Amino acid sequence: MLERLEEQSPDALLALIKLYAADERPDKVDLGVGVYRTGQGDTPVFGAIKGAEQRLVDTQNSKSYLGPEGDMGFVHALMPYIFGSDATMGGRLEGMQTPGGTGAVRLAIALAKQAGITKLHMGTPSWPNHAQILGDVELEWQGFEHANPDGTANIDAVLAAIDGAGEGEAVLIHGCCHNPTGIDYSLEQWEAIADALVASGTFPIIDTAYQGLGFGMAEDAAGMRRVLAKVPEAFIAYSCDKNFGMYRDRVGAFYILSAAGEAGTATLAKAFSNANALARASWSMPPDHGAAAVRVILRDPELTEQWLDELEQMRARMRQVREYLGEAGMAGGVDLTPLATQNGLFSVLPVSKEQVVQLREEHGIYMAGSGRINIAGLTMDNIDKFIGAIADVTG
Secondary structure (H helix, E strand, C coil): CHHHCCCCCCCHHHHHHHHHHHCCCCCCEECCCCCCCCCCCCCCCCHHHHHHHHHHHHHCCCCCCCCCCCCHHHHHHHHHHHHCCCCCCCCCEEEEEEEHHHHHHHHHHHHHHHCCCCEEEEEECCCHHHHHHHHHHCCEEEEEECECCCCCECHHHHHHHHHHCCCCEEEEEECCCCCCCCCCCCHHHHHHHHHHHHHHCCEEEEEECCCCCCCCHHHHHHHHHHHHCCCCCEEEEEECCCCCCCHHHCEEEEEEECCCHHHHHHHHHHHHHHHHHHHHHHCCCCCCHHHHHHHHHHCCHHHHHHHHHHHHHHHHHHHHHHHHHHHHCEECCEECHHHHHCCCCEEECCCCHHHHHHHHHHHCEECCCCCEEEHHHCCCCCHHHHHHHHHHHHC
């Protein structure tokens, strides 16, 4: 029976990890794997997380099942940070825990299809797993150009996609710190997106995986909040893996915004009955430990302050790298200036696959074949080497 299976292409980033590990050059640079790194190249456990985990060790008295909705204390503690002071938006908003942001995206797409969405529009390039999930769920999708050649957002393309869609179709939007381009919408552009969604009836699915890595927790959520203040319904997929540094613990949440009034309340309950059934069939119960640690942090003012301070240090380091690259200007045939105005962990360089191979083989610089780089892989010790290598292969 197993002979009927077709060989699948290996994950490109996993293959890159193996190549990097086998490289014996002491000055090699890893810009591929999408995790935060300090100026010393480490991916540390947050001090706030360690404090919360110790408290769990001391006080947790059971590891019994929580149910498919997971830790609702975690889900509700996050909501003011994501959605603002009126966290439930007048009772229109509720959520559930998921295995990372990936689980939240998967649940959002599966539930959208179950609710009658027949097509999804998505800016490209996007996180590669978006297309994989859409293919696995068997939901048709169509791309539009997310980025302009000058490193800004192509707002005309997203508005055209929304205007050309309508009821029965959805659009997937990155909430902030776009993966892979780092190119975000301005607040004025978010307003235009919100108005277009209301006018067309297109259903919004917002993937927020990097809140706090751009300009701050509130600042990075401001655009999404403007959309949610206007649209009648929406899905929000959320990840804590990056802004709490809990990659391997898979900490995420899925939120549903319903229409106002009694009818909306009933619709919200019905939607969650379907979401719970999908979750039960997919992962049964989400993993508890990471979400419990986040809950402990957000319920303790001292741990919350420590977490926000650590997040600020991450953000400041990545901003320092971006500003340095922007000041470098032209590196051979590549203009690095736009990187200073982009946000989060990632940006995409206009280099060919052949030049990516040349960077790896001749300079020990490892990056995705698409030209995506992890900004946090650059430090003050290797950034000049990187700029010089880009100039060498593109000059």
